[in-house]
Amino acid sequence: xxxxxxxxxxxxxxxxxxxxxxxxxxxxxxxxxxxxxxxxxxxxxxxxxxxxxxxxxxxxxxxxxxxxxxxxxxxxxxxxxxxxxxxxxxxxxxxxxxxxxxxxxxxx
Numbered sequence: 001x002x003x004x005x006x007x008x009x010x011x012x013x014x015x016x017x018x019x020x021x022x023x024x025x026x027x028x029x030x031x032x033x034x035x036x037x038x039x040x041x042x043x044x045x046x047x048x049x050x051x052x053x054x055x056x057x058x059x060x061x062x063x064x065x066x067x068x069x070x071x072x073x074x075x076x077x078x079x080x081x082x083x084x085x086x087x088x089x090x091x092x093x094x095x096x097x098x099x100x101x102x103x104x105x106x107x108x
Contacts, residue, residue, distance in 0.1 A: 003062055004038040010054040010061075011036075024079045025049040053079060 001009075011021055022032040025046060034040040042050065051058050059065035085093050 001063070002038050003041070004036045006061055006063070007050065008036045010050075010056065014054065020076070021050075021053065024053055024076060024083075026083065052082070 011018065016024075018032050018036070019029045022029040025032075026049070027046060031040065035042050047058055047061060051061055054061075057065050085096060088096065
């Protein structure tokens with residue numbers, strides 16, 4: 001099975017469109033579609049984002065490893081929060097996480 005086949009299988013398992021995947025990992029739909037048809041290879045950073053999104057190892061995506069045992073769904077909002085936090089500098093990210101944790105503690 002090629003990397004493109006695995007990406008397509010993982011995407012369909014999550015019931016995501018190519019547009020949803022590309023938006024969540026920050027690339028164009030066209031670029032993502034080229035990965036699925038094996039016309040292009042994703043760069044390392046994109047591979048990491050795909051592994052997080054699909055909850056699998058990098059090894060599995062590139063053609064090795066075992067298939068995922070569980071298919072835990074990560075909400076699109078969670079991916080967006082992670083994307084926003086990753087774009088912040090360390091201090092701003094730390095303050096934002098502290099605020100989120102305070103809100104979550106109040107909701108308990």
